[in-house]
Amino acid sequence: MAMSEIVSNEIRSASPGCDDWLISIKHPERKEPKISTFPRVPSMFRKIQSNKDCYDPSVVSIGPYHHGEEKLKEMEKLKYTYASQFAEDTKINIQDIYNAVEAVAKNVKDRYVEDPTKNLDNQQFARMMFLDGCFVVQFLFCLYQQPEHLEMSRHDAALVTKDLFLLENQLPFEVLTKLISFRNPDHKTQMKILTAFCDQVRAFPAGTELKEKITKFFRELPRSFTIGSSQVPAPNPPAAHLLEHLHNLFCQEHSEKSSFKNDSQMNCYSYYPAEELRNIGIQFKPSKTGLFTDVQFKRRWLITRSLYIPPLRIDNSTKSLLLNLVAYEACLGASNESRVTSYVCFMDSLIDTPRDVQVLRSKGILLNTPGSDEQAAELFNQIASHLIPDPYAYI
Secondary structure (H helix, E strand, C coil), X not given: CCHHHHXXXXXXXXXXXXXXXXHHHHCCCCCCCCCCCECCCCHHXXXXXXXXXXXXXXXXXXXXXXXXXXXXXXXXXXXXXXXXXXXXXXXXXXXXXXXXXXXXXXXXXXXXCHHHHCCCCHHXXXXXXXXXXXXXXXXXHHHHCCHHHCCCCHHHHHHHHHHCCCCCCCCCXXXXXXXXXXXXXXXXXXXXXXXXXXXXHHCCCCHHHHXXXXXXXXXXXXXXXXXXXXXXXXXXXXXXXXXXXXXXXXXXXXXXXXXXXXXXXXXXXXXXXXXXXXXXXXXXXXXXXXXXXCCEEEEECCCEEEEEECCEEECCCHHHHHHHHXXXXXXXXXXXXXXXXXXXXXXXXXXXXXXXXXXXXXXXXXXXXXXXXXXXXXXXXXXXXXXXXXCCCCC
């Protein structure tokens, strides 16, 4: 007889009035919860109608969660082309490349939520990892080194970039770094490649200049493994996937702390829009870094008060990126990891009307590329409408 049955029988004899249901509540079977490294977007987020399209890929599926979806099949053909290109560029036998990915795939399947992977046997899963991994890595190199080999429009390339930072569209970092190692065996260089891509996606307003720097970095890779691609060091321990890597890069603890001393000082700016704060003499300035944590309130002499905020470029992918970072943080379950969530709520507290956006834009904090100030205001209001910030995130 199993130990659990013996315990249950003893409980019944000691508590004749209890039925099995109450016993199961009082003495539940203990099971270790399975924590997925690759979680799905929480259902409560998907229920918000204005945001629901921001969690699903537009043109390409990466990993098992959206694998085989009808609307994404067009890009599946390109995955085979990219895999062939990748093998040709590396001058390595494609079978050897596949074998290396297959060895990694054996150890990562159980990191995904079970339901989407149970219909894939080990071989199917390994082939998916191989094709998707080759697609991501070859896309990066084509994007910066050989744009003529992208075989897609600029518009589609922008959509692919957006899709690569969706929570449900991630590959294990081990797969990406293993494939990159066939081009560059140096581990630091592998991380620089992925970090450079994250730099461009986060893109605090540097626009063309930043892209030119990243392009130059990729072009010089074959000649040197010592060229730096980012001012932000690679985090330790390594990330599980690309979205987590971006989160780690731009949510590091900032070395300088805000000058807030108590709740009343914090409240002086947290719940008033930017236009009102400007009218009472608070100056807005862009932070020197792109860290979401780099929000500071500083006093100069007796009068000058400045609020430093990390600059943000607003484009067609900004809403999706912020929402997926917020969803990622929700899956972590730790309040001290809600850095992007708190940043979004903070920005929402500053932005009530398009006039508030204009104030921040005039100071170089917001750069709304495609739309109006009204659209930028609506973006933050929509994202933050169901979020709860950490009120002490910037103290």
